[in-house]
Amino acid sequence: MNPTRDALSGLRIIDLTRVLAGPFCTMMLADMGAEVIKIEQPGKGDDTRHFAPFQNGESAYYMNLNRGKQGITLDLKGQGKEIFLDLVRKADVVVENFRPGTMDKLGLGYDTLKEINPKLVYAAVSGFGDSGPYRLRPGYDIIGQAMGGLMSTTGWPGGEPTRSGTAMADVLAGLSVTIGILSALRHRDQIGVGQKVDVALVDSVVASLEIITQIYLTDGRIPERIGNRYESCYPYDSFTAKDGSVVIAAANDKLWRLVCHAIEQPELAFDERFDTNAKRVERHAEIKLLIESWTRSHNVDDVVETMLAAGVPASPINTVDRLVRDPHIAGARQMFVDMEHPKAGKTKLTGCHIKLSATPAHLRSPAPQLGEHNAAVFGGLLGLTADELAQLQLDGVI
Template identity: 55%
Template structure:
């Protein structure tokens, strides 16, 4: 079983084109829907195309290994960044295929639910997500906002339609409080919400860093002890955290060619002398 991640994949008219994460985000459709109305297409703040490509490739390798276990046959796993981003667009393609509507940039709100957005506070920003009428009623009770009789906000479709005036009313309330006050108040009412963290705040949060152990220390040759992100996958029996540093470029080449593929020492030396590996 062997795998390849590329910008455009191993087949098709673009297969020989070079590609980076931003290429995947652009041609996969993500840049066109990220950003603010009237603003330019916006790249995600992280290399999400590379990350998605790696995750899909891992799933593909595991699937190919299972097929090999069942049939004895190996195969190639071909993953492209463009495909990976396109596959992660959630329901954006269906909006176009079903409604004939090309989704546009709408900021942080969600096209089908409201309020489901970011709101400014006294000391930063908070996220509030209200996906049904029950949560909406609880939100009104918790905040004291007198919007229950407003016909513009009686149902989720109406709240989506009238999101602009609703946002103004919610933000008039949220700007009078700190983000932690808002989160404490709404969490007591069972309403999905959270502060917006920068990396310093995320790194100091007792849940993320303490209970979930999302920062780990490893020994990196030449650098000493370094901090890296922990594994988001938690397992009941197996410790999923990194046991050591990533190998250097080509660090596993000898192991793969000699130990797994049984290439002789002499043949390996010849490949190395010719610059093949």
């Protein structure tokens, strides 16, 4: 085999997913070289084709999450069902993020699909997973964040439970189902039989809580919302600067003393009120004021530079405009990548964050137009003739 092939070359994914969690998974698989065939509803497509923002009428939401995929249209009822089963026969993986039971109702549940392709890995993402009393409840990102406990621990003392600014439940589930698919494929390659991967938004959020749940399970204390500081050390928090906010992370005595010098208050380094981490955690409010008495008169970049020069971990709190121009993030790490789209023109998409040395992930092609690859897939892969395709289109099947 060719050693320069991509990490996931040779994998064929049939992708029924819509909106975010599922498409985020298949986006990463496509970036790493899998062949992803995204099936959309004829005449309509993924809802996110109509989500703002738009560039020349094309949704940036859709274009970002669906780059590198082939797009076909197929009605999963009636005649389309047999065509879908033909695709499944030639696939390694099917991924869907319908509500549990939907595929079964279509007669296309895992039990059916594994009969026609025992090697198939079938992956499903849903709000609550495919078991348990809440199985059929609708699951959206905000419900995953709320139900999974994340909102209860995010925010400020006395303030409201707060969601993550991004659709974090969807993102966590998208990453997690990708791990499940790759693990199930590894097992399939060893023993020759696939299985079902079942990932819930809620479970994925719960798994992300790590120490938060352990605090309650061990000590019986419900973790409170404490803003940006952490319970275990101080100063390890955000601080207001002249033109924005910065983060300073001084987790031990040595770093604390370096902070005191950096903020031009060297006498604090010997102040007995603050000379142990436990005291600093207790007096965190006082310390915040002391540090801000200095940071408030300096720009974000100056504060960060001064701290880093002093050996203290620090960082700006980047807004998106800073992020996309950052020489490290946008430059060296290539986290924003140009992609020419036939209708939208030049776009900038988020790069793949998983950096592989020998087979680097990359954005292969712009997101498909609705049904763009119908001829290539139904003709090339399944051997349908042009006449048959025309008839299927006429019948609304594709």
